[in-house]
Amino acid sequence: MDKSPVLRAEGITKRFPGVVANNRVNFDVHAGEIHALLGENGAGKSTLVKILYGFYQPDSGTISLDGRPTPIRSPREARGHGIGLVFQGFTLIPALTVAENVALFLSKLDWYISPKKLAAQIQEASRRYGLELEPKTPVWQLSVGQQQRVELLKLLLTRARVLIFDEPSKVLAPHEVDTLFGIFRDLRNDGYSLVFITHKLREALTCADRITVLRQGQVAGSLNAQDASEEKLVELMFGEPLKEVATRERGSKFGKPILELVDICTRAVGTTPALRQVSLTVHEGEIVGVAGVSGNGQRELGDVILGLIKPTTGKKIFLSQEATAWPPARMIGQGVAFVPEDPLAMAVVPWFSVLENVALLSPKRFSLYGGLGMAWDKARAVARAGFERLGLNPLPERARAASLSGGNLQRLVLVRELSRDYKLVVGLYPTRGLDVRSANAVRQAFLQARAAGKGVLLISEDLSELFALSDRIVVMLRGQIVGEVRPDQTSLTEVGRMMVGVGHG
Amino acid sequence: MNGDWFLSWISGAILYAAPLLYPTVGEVLGQRTGMVNLGLEGLMLLGASTSFALSVRLGNPWVAVFLGAGVGLLANLIYAFLVVKRNASQLATGLALMFFGLGVSALLGKPYVGQMAAALPKYPLLGPRSLLFRYDLLVYVAFLLAALAWVFLFRTRWGLQLRAVGENPAHAYAAGISPARVRLAAACVVGFLAGLGGAQLALGVTQTWSEGMTAGRGFIAIALVIFSRWNPLRAIVGAILFGGAVVLQLQLQARGIGISPFFLDMFPYVLTLFVLLLWGRGVRHTAPASLGRVYFGTEERGG
Ligand SMILES: Nc1ncnc2c1ncn2[C@@H]1O[C@H](COP(=O)(O)OP(=O)(O)OP(=O)(O)O)[C@@H](O)[C@H]1O
Ligand SMILES: [Mg+2]
Numbered sequence: 001m002d003k004s005p006v007l008r009a010e011g012i013t014k015r016f017p018g019v020v021a022n023n024r025v026n027f028d029v030h031a032g033e034i035h036a037l038l039g040e041n042g043a044g045k046s047t048l049v050k051i052l053y054g055f056y057q058p059d060s061g062t063i064s065l066d067g068r069p070t071p072i073r074s075p076r077e078a079r080g081h082g083i084g085l086v087f088q089g090f091t092l093i094p095a096l097t098v099a100e101n102v103a104l105f106l107s108k109l110d111w112y113i114s115p116k117k118l119a120a121q122i123q124e125a126s127r128r129y130g131l132e133l134e135p136k137t138p139v140w141q142l143s144v145g146q147q148q149r150v151e152l153l154k155l156l157l158t159r160a161r162v163l164i165f166d167e168p169s170k171v172l173a174p175h176e177v178d179t180l181f182g183i184f185r186d187l188r189n190d191g192y193s194l195v196f197i198t199h200k201l202r203e204a205l206t207c208a209d210r211i212t213v214l215r216q217g218q219v220a221g222s223l224n225a226q227d228a229s230e231e232k233l234v235e236l237m238f239g240e241p242l243k244e245v246a247t248r249e250r251g252s253k254f255g256k257p258i259l260e261l262v263d264i265c266t267r268a269v270g271t272t273p274a275l276r277q278v279s280l281t282v283h284e285g286e287i288v289g290v291a292g293v294s295g296n297g298q299r300e301l302g303d304v305i306l307g308l309i310k311p312t313t314g315k316k317i318f319l320s321q322e323a324t325a326w327p328p329a330r331m332i333g334q335g336v337a338f339v340p341e342d343p344l345a346m347a348v349v350p351w352f353s354v355l356e357n358v359a360l361l362s363p364k365r366f367s368l369y370g371g372l373g374m375a376w377d378k379a380r381a382v383a384r385a386g387f388e389r390l391g392l393n394p395l396p397e398r399a400r401a402a403s404l405s406g407g408n409l410q411r412l413v414l415v416r417e418l419s420r421d422y423k424l425v426v427g428l429y430p431t432r433g434l435d436v437r438s439a440n441a442v443r444q445a446f447l448q449a450r451a452a453g454k455g456v457l458l459i460s461e462d463l464s465e466l467f468a469l470s471d472r473i474v475v476m477l478r479g480q481i482v483g484e485v486r487p488d489q490t491s492l493t494e495v496g497r498m499m500v501g502v503g504h505g
Numbered sequence: 506m507n508g509d510w511f512l513s514w515i516s517g518a519i520l521y522a523a524p525l526l527y528p529t530v531g532e533v534l535g536q537r538t539g540m541v542n543l544g545l546e547g548l549m550l551l552g553a554s555t556s557f558a559l560s561v562r563l564g565n566p567w568v569a570v571f572l573g574a575g576v577g578l579l580a581n582l583i584y585a586f587l588v589v590k591r592n593a594s595q596l597a598t599g600l601a602l603m604f605f606g607l608g609v610s611a612l613l614g615k616p617y618v619g620q621m622a623a624a625l626p627k628y629p630l631l632g633p634r635s636l637l638f639r640y641d642l643l644v645y646v647a648f649l650l651a652a653l654a655w656v657f658l659f660r661t662r663w664g665l666q667l668r669a670v671g672e673n674p675a676h677a678y679a680a681g682i683s684p685a686r687v688r689l690a691a692a693c694v695v696g697f698l699a700g701l702g703g704a705q706l707a708l709g710v711t712q713t714w715s716e717g718m719t720a721g722r723g724f725i726a727i728a729l730v731i732f733s734r735w736n737p738l739r740a741i742v743g744a745i746l747f748g749g750a751v752v753l754q755l756q757l758q759a760r761g762i763g764i765s766p767f768f769l770d771m772f773p774y775v776l777t778l779f780v781l782l783l784w785g786r787g788v789r790h791t792a793p794a795s796l797g798r799v800y801f802g803t804e805e806r807g808g
Contacts (some may be wrong), residue, residue: 052678055678074678074681075678075679079681082750091680092796093668093673094672095668095791096665096668104666109662110662111661111663112661112662113662114660115660262765371643417671426585
């Protein structure tokens, strides 16, 4: 392309305490281009796009728009220049409704807000883009997938000319990802520039025109999508090819049931689905997969198991004990490891350090002198061993959880949960936001747990993941279990169809 | 108990509600941006003493009222500066401001204790002959203001931005809003309305000045903010309830009922505690999520 790029960043450097998040990064986007940004967890992708959006200020480097150097001092200025960003951890406000959250981003909003008009406007727009949303719902009632849709809509309606998405496909169901990329292509053909971050190489290869890979804060390479291949990208990301992924050995020697849910029903809160007559058993040495588009009761299922919400009817049996009324502390104490959907909100204390968060759930295990002190050395050793077991680089112990990159935060939660002495692990979308290598490591860890006779409940939208790991897959739709299949006796398409309620197996 | 008694009670309740409604509505707006201001009492006292003194001096209650409110605004700029620009603790700053207001107002008001000031003129609601329901203009305005504040908060762009800041300043910033600017503006409104409440109390309701005359109304206002669940319309109910309690206590004392006057004095405050006790069980996501937290800006989040 000989035209000058719409947006060009040159020599961007950004330091945070203890890390150089961006190190002399060059990056540009042209009009009518889709540009994918790749890199392992913590490589500095989010930092870079936040700098482009004016949310962070670079320590050095320049940003030019249409060839003219233009400092971007705040998100407000970025929006003025037609740059929009969807953050990785969302920036939605839970207490406000969908409509209000979107309205906050509309530049041409009347001073008087008529809720009816606004709702109609948003409903219309959400239909136009095929993003199903109910404008009057408060955002705290939405599943993470629905929240992603709100974020998308927000950005699409601002009509920015450079649209940046930080891991937009992370929490979307496969069919929604297709819709999203369809929207991307339409926008590109209308002359918009799009940048998206992803960990799924296939997405970058199929949707992007150009791909830039970051490694440890530096640009490892930038190439046209036609010239790229999965191997090449992996090489650029990690500097080495991926190790073989171990697969699940066939043959089932399940032990006793660990968790039994019998006819569980819950109350619907707002528009969240209620569970209806959910029955489910996880045995020792078994991985049970739960397939479904998120927002169909998965979060409620997790909450019931952990004891966050009490079922209205039905029974929960854990290790042959009636556990329906057990509070979360007791469930955790008795051996439930839990990876929630939204780790920043539910699994960590954001302003605690990595180490403190590791120690958080097992205060007894790390206490000294009957609780008067903490055995930090022991916690440190446990954390280190945990990372090692998963084959991940340890995180800086003193970094606050809130400052971790999205994937590193997920790693932290996984390491903590899998380092505890557990009998059942419940993972809600456990590999979301992880780079290819860490995702493989986590899948590996689940298989090891299975081999060690523990029970695994794997809730996921990633069908290939479910098929690779599960002994049994149940499909959830609108709070109900609508089918149960064995991965070797069915196909991805079949399960995909059941997930959206067409056909039945 | 007859109808007359009841009417005069209602009439009094409305009168006593007004000076509470101003600081309460102001504080609702302030807390909706995430700031708790425990200095309201001090601000009210400053508004009351300066406006009373000015009214004695100038003979014009209207000028006095607005200057009194202006003094409240100016005094609250101290709070705004410390909390927004210097990231000071809201609670400590608020308490300091309360004592500051208490002291300065006592000093300023000293020469005027027991004096007469030009009071605000009254306008009867039920025609010229009725003695009840005669209020100064600021009483009517107080209720109008509460309604307008509701429209502002829930039906305008600025109200939406203000609420966003109170929920999550970092996210509001990402949406192109400047949290610092919104909080500074809100602090000005809080100061002005608290001062106005104090001024109206001195020149419209009690029509005298005495040290510490607001008698904890600044704190009651904070309780009413919680009672109202950060909704200006519900604040009206709360203010009338408390105003009603004050009037009831006055009526009982006037009738010489054999209850210790100390107990009667306590009654409105006990009622407030009681109501909070029953009402305090919050519904999810009613209190602004960033309430009381210091916002350091985007970069230091990692620390
Ligand atoms: N606000 C902050 N304060 C301190 N350190 C930070 C902050 N933001 C990011 N970092 C650090 O900078 C590095 C790069 O983080 P960044 O979020 O850009 O990674 P990323 O490439 O987006 O990773 P992921 O794929 O996991 O989202 C990380 O080591 C992270 O801990
Ligand atoms: Mg990131």
